[in-house]
Amino acid sequence: MNIDRPMVSLFFEIKRNMPFDERNDMKISAPDVGERLVSIYRGSNNQALRELIENFMSRAGSDWRNQLEPKKRPKLMFYRGAAAD
Numbered sequence: 620m621n622i623d624r625p626m627v628s629l630f631f632e633i634k635r636n637m638p639f640d641e642r643n644d645m646k647i648s649a650p651d652v653g654e655r656l657v658s659i660y661r662g663s664n665n666q667a668l669r670e671l672i673e674n675f676m677s678r679a680g681s682d683w684r685n686q687l688e689p690k691k692r693p694k695l696m697f698y699r700g701a702a703a704d
Contacts, residue, residue, distance in 0.1 A: 620653045620679050629675040633659075636668040653679065657686045 622630070630647050637645065637659065645655065653676075660672045676683040 620683065622647065623678065626675055626678050629671055629678070633668065633671045633675060636665065636671060653683055653686075657683075660687050661689075 627647065630652075633656070634642055634645050641659075646652070649655065656672050656675065660669055660676075663669055673684070673687060676687055
């Protein structure tokens with residue numbers, strides 16, 4: 620992930636909006652910073668934090684932005700109801 624200057628500002632804003640006990644582990648230089656942000660995004664109900672992460676990932680590229688989308692579960696082709704007697 621190539622991080623530009625605006626993304627650095629977003630990162631530190633994201634960090635300020637994270638729960639206090641999780642802030643120390645979050646480093647912009649971590650090789651897995653993108654995966655960590657995706658995990659935080661999926662586990663958070665904080666709308667402001669989620670929007671900051673969306674903005675960060677949008678700047679990182681469409682591949683990263685797409686990882687924020689919920690995984691789609693395949694639809695069942697047939698209904699598995701109770702067996703007819």
